[in-house]
Amino acid sequence: MQGPDNMSISPTLMWTLLAAVILVCQARPNTQLDSKTGAGLRSECMGNLMRLSFDKALAVGNQLEVEAINGSQRVLLTPALAAQCGYSMESDPWGNTRIYTSLLGCYVHNTDTTFHVGLKLDMFNPTSPEIISHNVQKTCSYSRWAQREVLCDRNYMESSQRALVPALKCVSLQSSVKGDIWKLTFYTPEPITMVQREAEQAGYGAQTTAQRLVIRSPYQSPETSSEEVAGIPMEVLRVSVYYSAPAGLSVIDLSAACPIGGILFSPEAISWHMPRSLTPVVDSSARITELYLGMNGQRLDQSDLSARGYSLTTREFHIVVDIPVGAPDGYYKSHAPEQQYHVTFSVEPMLEVLWKASNGQETRYKVLFPITTPLMARPPQAYDQTVAESRVFSLLAGTFLQDVELKNITFLSGTFSVEECVKRGFKVLHQDHPNGTRSFSVQLGFDEDVVRRRNPEPLVTLYSLPLTLGFMILPELSPFSLSVELVASLYDVVHPSLSGDCDQEMFDITVAYGNQGSNFETFETRVGSRTLTAENAGQYYFRENATHFAFSVPYSALNTAFEMLTSDSVRARLDVLLWDPTNKWPVGDLSLICYFPLITIQCFPNGSVSAVALKLESVPKLQLDRLRLRDRSCRPLLTSERSVLFSFTVDSCGTSRKVNKCCTNKNYSPRQHVSCYYKVDRSVVVGVGLGPSSTPVAEVGNGQGAVHMTIATDSSYSWSYGPEDFPLPKFLQEPVFVEVSLLSSDPRLELLLQDCWATNSPDRSSVPRWDLIMDTCANPEDLYLTELLPVLSDVRGRLPAHIKRFVIKMFTFTQEEHMLSDQIHIHCDTVICNANDRTDGACKGQCSNAQKSWSQGREFKHECWINKLTHYLLSFTAINICQIEPSAMGKLGPKARPGKRLEMT
Structure with missing residues (x-):
């Protein structure tokens, strides 16, 4: 648990309410006045206090000025005057506001048991010329005054005692009546004496009522001191008041002690310790006869304490109040130190004690003690709710308190306000939850330009969305951010498809674009051993439209491969590969094989023969210029990189002739055979004799074998x-x-x-x-x-x-x-x-x-x-x-x- 040194207390008056944009003592604009009375206001009498409440519907967005009604006069309550005269105000971040008035305040009409409180509230909005005024009049009855009363409010401490004073009206701070307070001596512990006017100028309040003498001091005044009582730090006021009584000059010693510590924190609970015997106010023999716990100035009975998880116990030296963190009477507030999101929990318990001394004198003690926990880290959480198949990124961020607003979103391409994001078609929403928290959601499609894409696999697209949500805490305008990267993958790649056909001379290739781009330069198109580029596209008769591109390649181009050669055709192949240079993998390929007419052998009537031989893919190391006919002296007539031409006569170069026989040369070595058939241009008379044959003749039939x-x-x-x-x-x-x-x-x-x-x-x-x-x-x-x-x-x-x-x-x-x-x-x-x-x-x-x-x-075999x-x-x-x-x-x-x-x- 954390000790008293870590507690956060707000003893000073918070008349400037940033959360509700409520300001006091600001110059009023010169605008028309519209008076209204009591609308949306709640006034309640709470013992020696009157509480005026109004919620955020009335306060948010407005600036507030509070005036005390003193008969026919209106006195503007500045923060210093409020502490001097017994007024305090507190508000949560959402504008729920409470104004407390001590029944012994300067501008309260006091008849000892009946008290008339008058306040005037002026609310105006800087954007509107209209001023909305509320007049509040409340009469409270309170007769259970103890001999001595001590009140510790948010911004002041007050001590009063029953005294025999002249039956005069309440004396204002602007005038002093003869026979009233003469001087005051403060003990710090050294005595410091002031006359009443000097004390008032120093910020103290001193007055008399029909039955009581009242002294009031703001916190941290020069004439107060800090002391520890039962180990609890207290701010103490000791003063002797000299005043005129019916019997002559009298002196009353007044004191007040208000806590400035004594808080222990844990993540789950707040433990508030108060001295059981408050020795600056009562002696050690005094005993407790009444003890009450309340919240926001309102007493709670035992059933309320149990229902809300509060406990009030007395120990040997302390009164202990335990309050759960997150109790319904408190509230959370956002903070962003070093742009890291934190929250605090604030609550204002009220402790009321009645001591009775051995001589029968009673002292009533009431303290309204605002407590705020130390900063509690609440790192914001991001929940990726993306369903990849919907092709929409969905982010849920939260939860935050409702004083947090989403101001902008930063993508890789820049920072955009929420309004700009909505204009771009992004869905940016916030949702308020019943428990007082808020979450934000962002949705945008995979196809937006702020989304990154890459392909970890040929058919998979990985979508990633790095973004930073920029938040602002109101009303302090404290910024903080949440960075997250959403990732989703889909099997959604449609690669280009290739198809092809052939005519008498060309390979015709068509490529239909997929969904990875509609430009032929999106990928490398490798045609055989060459790459299709914008510079050489004209060589391939390139053409394109929005959905396809096509090109043509002559079968004799160096990009092609010859697979087989016959006497009247060549079988050629064109390999086309679409290559992704970024990911270094193929995205499409096609091997198109076609037969193209090619006259490889020509037999001329004069007995000469021309033969063409091509370099086939199966013999890549074949050197065409070293090819020879059967006669090693017969060399090619013409030689190119992929073909040779022989020209010879039928009776040269080792040509063999066969009649009525089918001849085949079968050997592993690559060979090309040339056959020419010549019709003999003469008539031959042959005699034929028919007779029985002794050789059996087989008849053609069908059968099965294995x-x-x-x-x-x-x-x-x-x-x-x-x-x-x-x-x-x-x-x-x-x-x-x-x-x-x-x-x-x-x-x-x-x-x-x-x-x-x-x-x-x-x-x-x-x-x-x-x-x-x-x-x-x-x-x-x-x-x-x-x-x-x-x-x-x-x-x-x-x-x-x-x-x-x-x-x-x-x-x-x-x-x-x-x-x-x-x-x-x-x-x-x-x-x-x-x-x-x-x-x-x-x-x-x-x-x-x-x-x-x-x-x-042998060169030939019979088949x-x-x-x-x-x-x-x-x-x-x-x-x-x-x-x-x-x-x-x-x-x-x-x-x-x-x-x-x-x-x-």
Whole structure:
């Protein structure tokens, strides 16, 4: 708990009420007067006080002047005169105002038990010429005067005592009547003597009534002193008053002691300690006969105390009052020291004590003691109530007291008043709650220019709204602020979409804008290896509108890639990539593949031939200027970066001629074959004889057959992997045992492997490609030769002629020392032959001698289909490659780099 030194008390008169903009003693404007009486005012008699109350509806926005009515005169109550004459006023920040008048005040008509109080209130607004006046007249009866009365109000202390004085009217401060007060001696403790006029000029009030002698002193006057009574700091007034009595000159000693401390604070409660025996006023033998607790000058009974959580107890040396922080009779006030939001709680308890001395003399003591807690930090809270799908930021800030106003909001782009924010379409509202607090809400859309946007992921937009709310505390105009950043994310990105088409010469590309900008320069448009810019857009026949942009690229441009060449066309590809340079990721791409007419071979009647060869993407290191025909001396006629032109005659450059035969050269090395057909321009007479043939003739028919490829677990081929076993881990160069079998029980059939190869995609015709078996024999160019295994018997009882087996060493495709793919795919072409008839060249057997010689250097192989054999095309699913290590070496094809393990699926 905090000690008395930390308490905040307002003993001085607060005639200037900032919260209600109520001012006293300000020069009145020269305007018309409108008199009204009693409207909205409440006057109450409270023992030796009269209380006049009016709420904020009457006071807020007005300035107030208070005049005391003294017969036919009006006396303007300045703060000094109010303390001297027994008037006080207090107001909360919302304009609820109370004016207290001591019944022994200077301008109260006093008949000892009946008191007439008159006040005149003038309220005027600086913006209006009209003055609103209220005349208040109140008569109070009070007869329970004790021998001695002490009153401690907000701005003064008052002591009175019953005395035998002449039956004269109340003497005003402006005149002194003979036979009244002569002089006063103050003890500080040194005696200081003043005559009545000197005391009045020093700010003291001294007067007599029909039955009493009254002395009044403002707080912190020079002739008062500070003392501790039972450990409680008190401000003490001691004075001897010399006055004229019927029997002659008399002297009365008066004293008053008012608390200036004795408060203990905790976050939950206020504890007010008063001396149980107030020795400057009563002697230590006096006992308490009455004890009351009230609020704002009004006594409370026990039920009220219990209902509001108050307690009043007496201890050995103290009277203790406990008040909960936030009690209904007090109020909170906002503060902003160093622009940090704090609140205080203020309450004005009233303690009333009646002591009775051993000689029977009674002393009534009443103190109205305003208490304000130390500053309590209340950091404002911001609640992000944004629902991203609504695309509206929603902020709730609070809670504050209702003396806080939102004045402006600062965004990254500047500071705007609340009115300017509303004009921009922002929703800025405040809501007052029944418990006296207030909250503020701000709503604005994601699309406002004060909102920042970025894309943490390609399809996600992160919206952020940094803002600072600028608050003002009224009426002090104390500023403070609350900074917060609202963040929301949405999957709301619509990337540009690309589409394309081709004509005879051009790739035509169209890009539809998404929601990230309608300018082609919003992103980088990469056309092949070049970037589309405003400078080179004309080269691409660029055009645009509000929703799209389009451009065209000749298929022969360097941006394109040639994939395949035929005798009458070229297959070209254009890759278009939309790139976000800020986030460094792609936002759209398109690979458009088209066939364009291209005459690559021209055969002229004079026997000359021209052939065009293009550099295909699959052979990036091909040097076109080093291309030769079969005759190494035949060089290109013309060479460019991507094409060459040969011109030769049909009887030169190693040209071969075949009649009525289909001829195919099949080799891995990139080759282009040129064929010309010439009609022989002469007639030949041929005699034909018909007779029975001894050779059986096959008839064309339909049937079904099945060829199956499996991977064996080891070289015994006893067991094969099933679908549930994949993927299979394999080391590079580890043997892979492949078996191809004919699912038939017909002993007349024999299975041959004609060609087997590996690719890095499921497409049988894709490149790169590595031949494993060529024309029934292992590829002689393979450093790790594929091994064909003889099949003499089978543990599962199948016919050996129906089974072919071979072993390969695992490898991977690479290009420029980088692995192209983590998969390889095995494909095979098979031939099913009549085992009893090997007259056809394709059915000579698996890698016969003639075929061995073919694989060692012949230029052509026979691939004509005959009715004694059947072709089957097989493809095996992928083999996955993982954890490549550059230190190992394995099979290359076209370039391969070994790895640590392979997985087969």
